Amino acid sequence: MNICFLDKTSFTYNSNDVDSYKLRGAETVLINIANSLTKLGHHVTVINNCKHNEQINHIDWININNLTKKFYFDLAISNNDCQLFDKIIAKKKILLSHSVQNIEKFIRKKQLLSYFKHKPKVALLGNYHLKKRSFITRMFGYFILPYGVDQIFINSKIKDNNLIDNELAIFTSRPDRNLDLLINIWENNIHPNFKNAKLLITPKKNFSNKNSNIYPRITGNRSIMIDDLCSSRMLLLPGHEAELFCLAAEEARELCLPIITLGIGSLSERVIHGVTGFIAKNDDEFSQYTLNLFKDDKLWNDLRLNLFNLRGKKTWDKCAQTLIDNIELFKF
Numbered sequence: 001m002n003i004c005f006l007d008k009t010s011f012t013y014n015s016n017d018v019d020s021y022k023l024r025g026a027e028t029v030l031i032n033i034a035n036s037l038t039k040l041g042h043h044v045t046v047i048n049n050c051k052h053n054e055q056i057n058h059i060d061w062i063n064i065n066n067l068t069k070k071f072y073f074d075l076a077i078s079n080n081d082c083q084l085f086d087k088i089i090a091k092k093k094i095l096l097s098h099s100v101q102n103i104e105k106f107i108r109k110k111q112l113l114s115y116f117k118h119k120p121k122v123a124l125l126g127n128y129h130l131k132k133r134s135f136i137t138r139m140f141g142y143f144i145l146p147y148g149v150d151q152i153f154i155n156s157k158i159k160d161n162n163l164i165d166n167e168l169a170i171f172t173s174r175p176d177r178n179l180d181l182l183i184n185i186w187e188n189n190i191h192p193n194f195k196n197a198k199l200l201i202t203p204k205k206n207f208s209n210k211n212s213n214i215y216p217r218i219t220g221n222r223s224i225m226i227d228d229l230c231s232s233r234m235l236l237l238p239g240h241e242a243e244l245f246c247l248a249a250e251e252a253r254e255l256c257l258p259i260i261t262l263g264i265g266s267l268s269e270r271v272i273h274g275v276t277g278f279i280a281k282n283d284d285e286f287s288q289y290t291l292n293l294f295k296d297d298k299l300w301n302d303l304r305l306n307l308f309n310l311r312g313k314k315t316w317d318k319c320a321q322t323l324i325d326n327i328e329l330f331k332f
Contacts, residue, residue, distance in 0.1 A: 001324075003037055004073040005030050006084035007048040008064060014046070015056040019152075019222060025247065026079055026098045029147060033077075034059055036148075036320035045073070047087065075327060077123075082114035092327060093120035096145075098244070103134040111137075121330055123323070125245040128266040132244070143326040147245055148316035152222060153254040158308065159230045161301075167196045169290065170217070170232040170257075172225060173248040175204035177240040178264065185238075187212045189287035194294055199236070200228060229255045233300065234277075234293050238286070239264030246270055254311060258303040260289050275306050 009027055017023055018031045034044045038058045045060040053062050067087060076090035080098055095115075099105075106112050115137065122138045123145040124130050130142070171182055179201060186199050191212040201207075203216035218224050229235070235252040236259075243265035250270060252259060259277035261267040271277040278293075280286035293300055 001042045001074040002072075003042050003044050003075045003077065004071070004088055004090065005034055005044070005046045005048070005077050005079065006064070006081070006087065007046070007079040008081055008084060009049060009079070012049055012051045014048075014050045014054075014061045015059055026096075029096070029098070030079055032148060032150065032316040033320050033323065036316045037323075039317060040320055040324065042324075045071070047071075047084075078120070082111045082118055082120065085114065085118040085120065092330075093118050094323075094327070095120040095122045097122050097124055097129070097133070100129070100132045100242075100244070101134070101137050102132075103136050106134070106137050115140075121326075123326075126266050126269045128269060129244045141330055143329075145319065145323055145326070146314065147247055147250065148319040149247075149250050149254045149314050150316070153226065153251050154312050154315065156226050156230065156255060158256050163231070164233060165198070165231050166233050166297075167194075167294065168198045168200060168232045169234050169236045169294075170200040170228060170252075171202060171236050172217075172229065172252065173202065173237055173240075173243075173246065175202050177243060178238040179204055181238050182236055183207075183214065185283050185286055186214065186236075189283065190290050193287075193291055197294055200232065226255065229257055232257060234290070235259045236261075236290065237267060238262040239267030241265050243267060250314060253307060254314070256304050256307040256311070258293060258300065258307065260286060260293065262286055272306075276303060276310070 007030060013023060013027055015031055034046055038044050047062045047064050050061040050063055070089050073088060073090040075092045076085060076088050077094045077096050078084045079096050085093055119140040121141040124142050126144060187210060191197055198213040200215055200217045217228055229252055235257045237249055239261050245266050249259055253276060259271050261271055261279055263279040268279055271279050273279045278289040280289055
């Protein structure tokens, strides 16, 4: 198929920026799916705010502001913006959704008229995303398209048990994803009951360590983050209502880290309770699961073995194939 991606992100990017920290999740997802679609034999064009019109890794990059004509595609995929479908001609249209987009927000962002005009199918990230999205903004059809995990995580060597800091937990999501809640649980429930426990967190403003062994991790370098994850005993992520998928959890899972979560937002979809981690019902359970995992080597080893057996199953190639399979099921 001749496939086009549409994106109006204001900053410039192309395939070469896939590992850049200037990218947000939506742009990273676009590049990874585009790369995998080319590997499946499809011709891919990305129309965005790239600096130059050029071909990189068999993908044509075209500046969205310099279009001189409407190109025809078999399939057009817009990154969260129905209005961009006006710029091309396509038989099939997919809206790649990375947000809740309730009906009020849809109207405020002037998406509703374009949505009814183009009638795209909507790609959602999971059941939580489906529940949060207004029926009207998915009424022409939808399917579930879980993200893949970057190959750097899949190919990373898992450290031997004796090289892991068994007193270290880590948080790798954004600070606004309930890091304050985690710090509160740690300082009041976890650290007082295990004084040697340490927590490595994403740096946040105005944080002061109250002698509870909480330390900021180095950000901006994925190799360092992977080493921090591989050196830790577990990932602590309460979750957040705005978290529609949580790549941080999937990346940690690929590196065989058991996850303790409150299951807020989509986190209940990222953890298999008792198999890859634990979903706590409240702060006390969260604390107890964490303490148990610090102190019970057999429990930790069992979870780690389960995770090891699940490695490599969530790739971007699989994500791209799921996209194609769903498109073939729909009538456009």
